Amino acid sequence: MKTKRILSLLMAGALLTGALTGCGSKKDDSAQSGDSSGVITINYPTAQCGTNTSAPVCDELIKEFNEKYAGKYEIKKEDVPGDQNYIDKIKVQLGTGDLPPVIYGGGYNLLDMVVAKDLAVDLTDAVNSDADWKALYSDTALATNSRDGKIYASSMEGQVIGYFYNKDLFKQAGITEPAKTWDEFFQQCDKLKAAGITPLSMDTADSAWVTQLWMGAMVGTESDAGLEFMNTMNPTDYNTPEMIAAAEKIQKMYQNYTTQDAIGGKYENAANNFLSGQTAMLANGPWMIGDFSDTSMAEEGFADKVGVALFPGNFVYDAPIQGYIVTKQDDPKVEEAAIEMVKFFTSAEAQQTAMEMQGMVPASNTVELTDTAKDKYPLLAEFLDLATTEGEKRSDTLQATMYSNLLDVMSQQLPLLASGELDAKGFCQTLTDAAAKNQ
Amino acid sequence: MKTSFGAMTGRERLCFVLKYLFMALCVVVALFPIIWVILSSFKTNAEILSNGISLPTHFGFDGYKSALDMAPIFKFFGNSVIVTCCATVLNVLVFAMAGYAFARFRFPCDKLLYMLLSLSLVIPMTALLQPVYSVVNNLGLYDTKAGLILVNTALNMPMSLLILRGAFQSIPKAIEEAAYIDGAGFLRTFFQIMMPCAKGGLTSAAVLCFLNTWNEFTFSLILTSSESARTLPLSLSYFTSQFSFNYTALFAAVTIAVIPSIIVFAIFQEQVVSSLTAGSVKE
Numbered sequence: 001m002k003t004k005r006i007l008s009l010l011m012a013g014a015l016l017t018g019a020l021t022g023c024g025s026k027k028d029d030s031a032q033s034g035d036s037s038g039v040i041t042i043n044y045p046t047a048q049c050g051t052n053t054s055a056p057v058c059d060e061l062i063k064e065f066n067e068k069y070a071g072k073y074e075i076k077k078e079d080v081p082g083d084q085n086y087i088d089k090i091k092v093q094l095g096t097g098d099l100p101p102v103i104y105g106g107g108y109n110l111l112d113m114v115v116a117k118d119l120a121v122d123l124t125d126a127v128n129s130d131a132d133w134k135a136l137y138s139d140t141a142l143a144t145n146s147r148d149g150k151i152y153a154s155s156m157e158g159q160v161i162g163y164f165y166n167k168d169l170f171k172q173a174g175i176t177e178p179a180k181t182w183d184e185f186f187q188q189c190d191k192l193k194a195a196g197i198t199p200l201s202m203d204t205a206d207s208a209w210v211t212q213l214w215m216g217a218m219v220g221t222e223s224d225a226g227l228e229f230m231n232t233m234n235p236t237d238y239n240t241p242e243m244i245a246a247a248e249k250i251q252k253m254y255q256n257y258t259t260q261d262a263i264g265g266k267y268e269n270a271a272n273n274f275l276s277g278q279t280a281m282l283a284n285g286p287w288m289i290g291d292f293s294d295t296s297m298a299e300e301g302f303a304d305k306v307g308v309a310l311f312p313g314n315f316v317y318d319a320p321i322q323g324y325i326v327t328k329q330d331d332p333k334v335e336e337a338a339i340e341m342v343k344f345f346t347s348a349e350a351q352q353t354a355m356e357m358q359g360m361v362p363a364s365n366t367v368e369l370t371d372t373a374k375d376k377y378p379l380l381a382e383f384l385d386l387a388t389t390e391g392e393k394r395s396d397t398l399q400a401t402m403y404s405n406l407l408d409v410m411s412q413q414l415p416l417l418a419s420g421e422l423d424a425k426g427f428c429q430t431l432t433d434a435a436a437k438n439q
Numbered sequence: 440m441k442t443s444f445g446a447m448t449g450r451e452r453l454c455f456v457l458k459y460l461f462m463a464l465c466v467v468v469a470l471f472p473i474i475w476v477i478l479s480s481f482k483t484n485a486e487i488l489s490n491g492i493s494l495p496t497h498f499g500f501d502g503y504k505s506a507l508d509m510a511p512i513f514k515f516f517g518n519s520v521i522v523t524c525c526a527t528v529l530n531v532l533v534f535a536m537a538g539y540a541f542a543r544f545r546f547p548c549d550k551l552l553y554m555l556l557s558l559s560l561v562i563p564m565t566a567l568l569q570p571v572y573s574v575v576n577n578l579g580l581y582d583t584k585a586g587l588i589l590v591n592t593a594l595n596m597p598m599s600l601l602i603l604r605g606a607f608q609s610i611p612k613a614i615e616e617a618a619y620i621d622g623a624g625f626l627r628t629f630f631q632i633m634m635p636c637a638k639g640g641l642t643s644a645a646v647l648c649f650l651n652t653w654n655e656f657t658f659s660l661i662l663t664s665s666e667s668a669r670t671l672p673l674s675l676s677y678f679t680s681q682f683s684f685n686y687t688a689l690f691a692a693v694t695i696a697v698i699p700s701i702i703v704f705a706i707f708q709e710q711v712v713s714s715l716t717a718g719s720v721k722e
């Protein structure tokens with residue numbers, strides 16, 4: 001009995017010692033400053049790894065930065081594969097206030113959450129004191145990356161989005177050129193359908209990226225109010241005539257002009273239907289251009305069959321993607337290093353590198369398309385030229401401007417809209433109700 | 440007594456054929472997902488997305504090569520083996536002790552304590568994320584295998600406790616009493632008498648803990664940052680992102696990831712099934 005007590009006491013003691021020792025040594029995950037060599041390490045978690053199209057650019061920029069700032073700063077990349085995984089991880093760290101020095105807001109609308117927690121570093125002075133950096137901010141880039149008149153982020157990438165079409169399938173249906181108006185667009189859909197061709201690639205899952213692009217373009221071209229709506233950040237009222245009209249058209253498209261797998265389908269399904277020649281049109285950005293010549297995705301020579309067009313009504317999505325955010329750190333030296341990193345990653349040279357390596361559209365309109373990029377991505381050059389010369393109406397995407405909780409609502413409600421269980425007004429009301437939860 | 444097929448009556452033959460047809464159907468249903476994943480690892484992206492149930496047009500190992508190039512699968516595999524084995528051993532050892540105490544001894548608030556520990560089974564994973572992240576970070580265990588081992592050991596606590604308490608309850612007290620009469624102490628009785636008697640429950644808890652830890656994704660994502668501590672399920676996320684995908688490599692990686700789980704379950708399935716029902720009949 002005595003042995004049992006002694007053993008119990010020893011075990012309890014060991015447990016307590018272990019716990020106390022553990023509590024005493026907090027490990028700083030986000031950044032390390034002033035190690036024995038004096039190099040400040042910036043731990044940089046990013047989803048730009050694996051199959052992510054931006055992964056090679058990210059790796060190249062990290063390599064260049066580490067070479068340029070050797071002995072002073074060093075970026076240590078942390079792979080967080082999968083966009084949603086990245087958001088989930090950042091949200092957990094946001095909850096504990098333990099954010100990494102630099103996070104990427106692009107496409108995830110993380111800026112508002114970070115600003116709301118007062119964890120974003122105000123970059124206004126840093127940007128204003130550097131003429132080259134400031135020159136890269138267009139008015140739209142400034143709006144995307146600022147809150148309450150303060151600059152909190154810096155963009156590297158822009159998004160110019162229209163739609164791709166299959167020239168062969170258009171020819172088979174007797175269509176000579178992309179539609180200029182929505183009426184003409186639906187006439188072309190009827191022609192394609194009559195020729196036995198499914199006109200459109202659409203989706204509903206994962207916030208229905210492809211479908212939202214069609215919907216936003218319809219809203220933006222419906223009227224001036226529609227365009228204003230599309231350029232409004234975090235709209236709260238979706239019960240507008242433009243949204244309702246667009247939802248009606250989307251319902252018609254689901255019911256008449258798309259594939260069966262569109263309901264419940266993801267971007268991958270929509271993309272594959274276009275890449276395999278099953279559908280004639282797909283709305284998406286230029287980052288997809290590389291897939292057209294990838295023989296594991298499309299047949300040999302498919303790239304030559306693809307044309308690119310602005311949406312009917314000369315509408316084009318043209319907005320910088322929310323950029324890199326510097327977060328508040330205990331050590332001011334780490335913040336300085338993070339600002340330097342963001343400046344480097346969003347510089348004109350970095351934007352050019354991204355354009356030449358992956359065909360990424362620069363965030364700044366002062367960065368011109370290089371000959372290397374033109375040779376490597378002729379379709380991108382053609383589309384950027386088209387967007388510049390013919391694009392009359394521009395806005396950000398619906399997805400980028402809506403409250404983040406609406407993304408899931410879209411995926412849940414679009415199948416109901418498609419099946420007719422929900423009408424256009426009901427659909428818009430649901431979005432409005434979901435947006436109101438943010439008030 | 441077995442009767443040969445030739446000696447059966449017409450009705451018996453029909454029953455025999457139907458029985459085997461039913462079993463064959465069960466086998467097909469069970470094996471189809473595994474075979475589908477393995478076959479898909481040899482198909483192109485277009486083949487997978489266009490016709491999910493077609494056979495590959497050619498058999499090549501490009502998917503496996505891409506999978507290994509893109510994600511450090513073997514490193515993650517090694518980490519998974521270490522984390523899973525350690526968490527399983529720790530879980531079974533600690534909760535066998537706890538299960539034995541709850542099964543055999545009466546002490547103040549024992550039922551309340553058991554209920555509280557069991558209730559943790561219903562706490563949603565998302566509710567645990569931030570507190571666990573803070574605790575692990577404050578303990579200095581962020582991005583370590585030790586952190587993941589402890590978290591996985593704890594995550595599997597309710598189920599292991601439930602199984603092991605039942606297993607110890609089903610062992611007759613006379614065995615224990617005989618050991619004490621023969622002069623065995625508390626520890627010796629527990630480790631040399633009770634643990635072997637509860638082998639079925641221990642195996643069951645170990646297999647469930649192994650499978651849960653092997654497949655655990657969220658905490659591995661949140662609590663690690665480098666390749667040195669990350670586990671295999673994370674590697675599967677390398678193959679799909681918002682606007683790009685490589686399903687061939689994904690299925691190749693899934694094949695590599697699921698085979699050990701299937702082997703473990705195949706070896707121990709009888710113990711799992713029998714021990715899950717072990718505590719259901721009282722002596």
